[in-house]
Amino acid sequence: MTTGSVKTTCPYCGVGCGVIATPEPDGSVTIKGDPDHPANFGRLCSKGSALGETLGLEDRLLHPEIDGERVDWDTALDRVASTFRETISQHGPDSVALYVSGQILIEDYYVANKLMKGYVGSANIDTNSRLCMASSVAGHKRAFGSDTVPGTYRDLELADLVVLVGSNLAWCHPVLYQRIAAAKLERPEMRVVVIDPRVTATTELADLHLQIAPDTDVALFAGLLNHLVSSGSLDKRFLVHQTSGWGDALRAIKDVDLGEVANATQVEAETLTAFYEMVAATEKTVTVYSQGVNQSTTGTDKVNAIINCHLATGRIGRPGMGPFSITGQPNAMGGREVGGLANMLACHMELENADHRRIVQSFWESPRIADKPGLKAVDLFKAVADGKVKAIWIMGTNPVDSLPDADKVAAALEACPFVVVSDVLRQTDTTRYADVLLPAAAWGEKSGTVTNSERRISRQRPFLPLPGAVRPDWRIISDVAKRMGFHMGFDYEAVAEIFREFAMLSAQENSGRRDFDIGGLANITDEAFEDFPPVQWPVSDLVEDGPWEKRFFADGRFFTPDTKGRLVPTPLKEKLSIEDTEFVLNTGRVRDHWHTMTRTGLSPRLSAHMAEPYCEIHPGDAARLAIEPATLVEIESSQGRAVVRALVTKRQQEGTVFAPMHWTGRFSSAGRIGAVIDGAVDPVSGQPALKMAHVAVKPFKAAWYGFAVTRSRPGSLSASYWAIAPCIEGWRIELAGENLEEDWVGFAQNLLGDNAELLSFSDPSTGRVRFAAYRDGRLQGAFFVGPEPVPASRSWLIEQLREVEIAPHDRLRILAGRGGPGRSEPGAIICSCFSIGINQIAEAVTSGGCRSVDAVGNALSAGTNCGSCRSEIQGIINDLAVREAV
Ligand SMILES: Nc1nc2c(c(=O)[nH]1)N[C@H]1C(S)=C(S)[C@@H](COP(=O)(O)OP(=O)(O)OC[C@H]3O[C@@H](n4cnc5c(=O)[nH]c(N)nc54)[C@H](O)[C@@H]3O)O[C@H]1N2
Ligand SMILES: Nc1nc2c(c(=O)[nH]1)N[C@H]1C(S)=C(S)[C@@H](COP(=O)(O)OP(=O)(O)OC[C@H]3O[C@@H](n4cnc5c(=O)[nH]c(N)nc54)[C@H](O)[C@@H]3O)O[C@H]1N2
Ligand code: SF4
Ligand SMILES: [Mo]
Numbered sequence: 001m002t003t004g005s006v007k008t009t010c011p012y013c014g015v016g017c018g019v020i021a022t023p024e025p026d027g028s029v030t031i032k033g034d035p036d037h038p039a040n041f042g043r044l045c046s047k048g049s050a051l052g053e054t055l056g057l058e059d060r061l062l063h064p065e066i067d068g069e070r071v072d073w074d075t076a077l078d079r080v081a082s083t084f085r086e087t088i089s090q091h092g093p094d095s096v097a098l099y100v101s102g103q104i105l106i107e108d109y110y111v112a113n114k115l116m117k118g119y120v121g122s123a124n125i126d127t128n129s130r131l132c133m134a135s136s137v138a139g140h141k142r143a144f145g146s147d148t149v150p151g152t153y154r155d156l157e158l159a160d161l162v163v164l165v166g167s168n169l170a171w172c173h174p175v176l177y178q179r180i181a182a183a184k185l186e187r188p189e190m191r192v193v194v195i196d197p198r199v200t201a202t203t204e205l206a207d208l209h210l211q212i213a214p215d216t217d218v219a220l221f222a223g224l225l226n227h228l229v230s231s232g233s234l235d236k237r238f239l240v241h242q243t244s245g246w247g248d249a250l251r252a253i254k255d256v257d258l259g260e261v262a263n264a265t266q267v268e269a270e271t272l273t274a275f276y277e278m279v280a281a282t283e284k285t286v287t288v289y290s291q292g293v294n295q296s297t298t299g300t301d302k303v304n305a306i307i308n309c310h311l312a313t314g315r316i317g318r319p320g321m322g323p324f325s326i327t328g329q330p331n332a333m334g335g336r337e338v339g340g341l342a343n344m345l346a347c348h349m350e351l352e353n354a355d356h357r358r359i360v361q362s363f364w365e366s367p368r369i370a371d372k373p374g375l376k377a378v379d380l381f382k383a384v385a386d387g388k389v390k391a392i393w394i395m396g397t398n399p400v401d402s403l404p405d406a407d408k409v410a411a412a413l414e415a416c417p418f419v420v421v422s423d424v425l426r427q428t429d430t431t432r433y434a435d436v437l438l439p440a441a442a443w444g445e446k447s448g449t450v451t452n453s454e455r456r457i458s459r460q461r462p463f464l465p466l467p468g469a470v471r472p473d474w475r476i477i478s479d480v481a482k483r484m485g486f487h488m489g490f491d492y493e494a495v496a497e498i499f500r501e502f503a504m505l506s507a508q509e510n511s512g513r514r515d516f517d518i519g520g521l522a523n524i525t526d527e528a529f530e531d532f533p534p535v536q537w538p539v540s541d542l543v544e545d546g547p548w549e550k551r552f553f554a555d556g557r558f559f560t561p562d563t564k565g566r567l568v569p570t571p572l573k574e575k576l577s578i579e580d581t582e583f584v585l586n587t588g589r590v591r592d593h594w595h596t597m598t599r600t601g602l603s604p605r606l607s608a609h610m611a612e613p614y615c616e617i618h619p620g621d622a623a624r625l626a627i628e629p630a631t632l633v634e635i636e637s638s639q640g641r642a643v644v645r646a647l648v649t650k651r652q653q654e655g656t657v658f659a660p661m662h663w664t665g666r667f668s669s670a671g672r673i674g675a676v677i678d679g680a681v682d683p684v685s686g687q688p689a690l691k692m693a694h695v696a697v698k699p700f701k702a703a704w705y706g707f708a709v710t711r712s713r714p715g716s717l718s719a720s721y722w723a724i725a726p727c728i729e730g731w732r733i734e735l736a737g738e739n740l741e742e743d744w745v746g747f748a749q750n751l752l753g754d755n756a757e758l759l760s761f762s763d764p765s766t767g768r769v770r771f772a773a774y775r776d777g778r779l780q781g782a783f784f785v786g787p788e789p790v791p792a793s794r795s796w797l798i799e800q801l802r803e804v805e806i807a808p809h810d811r812l813r814i815l816a817g818r819g820g821p822g823r824s825e826p827g828a829i830i831c832s833c834f835s836i837g838i839n840q841i842a843e844a845v846t847s848g849g850c851r852s853v854d855a856v857g858n859a860l861s862a863g864t865n866c867g868s869c870r871s872e873i874q875g876i877i878n879d880l881a882v883r884e885a886v
Pocket of ligand 1: 013014047132164165166167168169172173195196198199200213215216217224290291293296302327328329586588589590591592594595691749768
């Protein structure tokens with residue numbers, strides 16, 4: 001479609017980096033950071049840099065399907081519209097629901113919300129942002145009267161103290177991390193504090209790491225507020241004139257003394273005091289927070305405990321200071337703007353405010369407007385299970401993996417009379433349950449806008465043609481709406497029309513009364529929309545859209561009825577008691593995977609960093625439970641079970657385990673960690689506590705372990721444990737079984753393909769069996785079995801799959817599982833840009849004398865491209881330095 005380079009926005013995290021995509025004559029796409037984009041100024045992380053590898057069409061859903069059969073669009077759209085219409089007429093508007101995503105664009109999201117709230121007349125539309133940002137939204141609204149992020153990315157560089165709470169920025173918002181790291185290098189007096197129960201890649205940058213006990217942030221910030229009082233650090237003028245609620249907020253926590261905080265957080269009093277004194281002494285403090293704050297039963301209180309400290313010191317809205325909730329998905333912020341949550345209306349208007357309902361309905365000229373909040377994500381799927389919701393349309397999200405109590409979500413969808421899924425992939429754990437599948441246009445194909453963590457709206461622009469029959473989400477939703485009889489409201493021809501409508505609505509009866517105002521863009525021409533540069537809201541008047549950075553609240557005017565910022569009481573809740581046998585399960589992200597791996601799982605480079613589901617567990621716990629490093633463990637709760645590899649490490653606190661959220665039924669037999677997590681939610685925001693599940697951990701009783709490389713993906717994997725990942729050529733598979741196989745040859749043939757020449761080695765005395773399969777001299781695959789985790793060199797075997805021919809005298813060597821002497825094993829890949837492994841980096845440090853990240857970069861190139869692995873390289877250097885010193 002387009003030739004030449006196209007400026008667009010990265011479809012991964014909420015940093016919202018500008019990307020320049022250049023389709024090449026050979027069909028590939030070159031990806032570069034956009035030097036002019038104010039989010040990244042040209043930088044990209046490992047995920048952004050590898051975007052070109054995720055654009056293949058092999059796994060795509062390219063045509064609509066009904067009951068697994070390909071149909072044309074008319075048939076599919078008619079089926080969706082008529083079933084929704086009939087369900088509504090028989091059971092009422094609340095019997096249908098939409099479950100959408102912070103990964104669809106503003107225009108898609110706006111139209112979906114309009115359909116449900118203005119035309120169906122139900123607010124049963126919720127979004128995966130409920131799992132992500134809901135506590136921040138609720139906390140903002142309590143404190144500011146609006147869901148406003150006051151600051152800008154520049155504040156992170158201008159701050160003298162950056163406090164990261166529940167954020168693994170180095171892996172999850174890598175470009176922001178790099179911006180802070182660069183600022184710190186320039187101004188070494190700048191301080192970084194990390195508050196996280198784990199040691200993470202982010203803690204490498206920290207001057208101080210508070211390794212708190214899980215879910216004790218409210219106590220920590222209660223202690224901070226008390227310290228700010230006793231040290232005379234309050235901004236009394238601001239407190240008196242610009243805020244309300246101080247008396248109640250203070251009363252709720254004033255008896256919490258340092259000892260109690262130390263006891264709750266399990267952090268020594270001196271360390272707490274060091275942190276408190278640092279904050280008290282530093283006016284330019286930014287507190288950045290993310291899922292360690294939001295995903296908790298006390299998430300909203302955590303948010304307000306943080307904001308209370310900023311309001312009490314008047315540190316808000318001015319350069320280099322303020323509370324800063326950072327968004328996860330590329331359009332998480334945009335989703336809040338369009339009213340994607342079940343309790344919001346478009347343009348930050350409130351569903352429960354009659355005036356706002358009137359403004360929205362009269363602007364839409366819609367037949368009705370929902371007047372009570374809809375079901376929030378966790379409850380929505382319970383209502384599907386209970387049969388109250390009888391038709392659901394899921395768009396751009398994979399709830400069978402990402403919701404808590406995920407097996408129940410799968411069962412609910414299985415039982416639901418009508419499930420529609422709009423996705424870009426044919427096979428996800430959720431598409432499996434669809435009655436109707438609708439093929440959506442993907443990143444690179446679709447056009448529209450997204451808003452990043454600093455309220456900056458950027459364009460996503462297409463640079464690839466629409467493959468197969470795919471259509472953009474906004475068009476699919478509008479087509480269904482029209483077929484439901486709603487012609488008037490959905491007669492859009494292009495995204496620019498939708499954007500203009502959205503911008504115009506934001507200005508209706510606004511005049512500064514609501515924070516979200518982009519009225520200055522209401523008349524943007526089609527041409528200007530095409531060229532639209534990234535702009536930060538508010539944009540009430542395009543002509544006056546002067547300075548780059550816009551901040552809220554420095555003037556002390558908030559969006560509450562009395563225009564004052566509210567301090568909210570956040571009393572300490574009683575800690576849940578954890579029985580000795582139980583563990584606290586914490587879940588989150590790894591550097592190179594994105595959510596349910598629908599995109600990053602396609603990239604061999606990104607899959608090399610972490611190739612298998614795992615959990616981090618403390619050596620003390622591992623020893624107590626007889627869990628050897630690299631063996632498998634079962635994580636169990638009354639909800640479900642997962643089996644993952646044990647990564648024994650002191651980074652994890654005793655009594656806790658951490659498992660990534662990413663592995664699905666597509667990539668593992670039992671890596672879906674959501675199946676283990678109960679559905680406890682924050683009572684204010686409805687956000688589930690995905691960082692805190694109570695589980696039991698025990699060794700998985702493996703009778704055998706296996707490892708295989710295969711040229712093609714096996715059709716089925718019959719072992720009780722398996723995990724598969726793509727390689728540049730072929731696949732790598734980890735396996736294990738609870739019972740020994742009778743017929744290893746049959747097993748190997750099934751795995752490696754049966755029309756190949758099979759070489760084998762077997763040692764009955766040790767239980768080791770090995771196979772290598774060749775066709776025309778080329779390795780088709782190799783398979784290793786043993787009673788303990790297979791020690792074969794993964795990277796060497798993966799390389800052998802790429803060889804055109806293995807010389808006859810070398811064919812037996814494959815059975816040894818590693819190259820000959822002198823071949824070093826790179827180990828787990830740390831730098832995915834240059835495929836440099838941990839052993840190579842360690843070697844450069846110990847034998848090569850490299851003492852800094854830059855020295856390692858000079859020696860190996862590791863860390864010199866996107867920079868995402870620099871904190872890990874620093875970690876390796878630090879670890880080795882400690883070992884040398886011991
Ligand atoms: N590589 C990568 N990047 C991503 C994503 C991805 O999938 N992969 N997803 C994006 C999305 S949607 C999101 S929402 C963001 C999330 O970004 P983050 O919130 O930074 O990521 P998480 O790993 O979910 O959790 C952050 C940290 O919270 C800590 N934590 C757990 N419990 C507590 C607690 O009680 N208190 C405190 N203070 N900390 C706690 C965890 O140990 C973890 O290190 O990342 C975005 N970026
Ligand atoms: N245990 C645990 N669970 C978690 C979390 C956690 O920390 N721990 N974090 C939670 C958070 S913060 C989040 S944000 C969620 C994310 O969880 P999900 O939203 O379920 O994860 P994704 O894998 O991003 O799913 C996106 C889906 O949309 C499809 N898609 C991509 N682009 C488009 C498009 O343009 N249109 C359409 N129609 N489809 C598209 C993709 O193929 C994919 O199937 O997970 C939550 N779940
Ligand atoms: S930090 Fe990485 S994943 Fe996030 S937007 Fe930038 S390039 Fe994309
Ligand atoms: Mo998220």
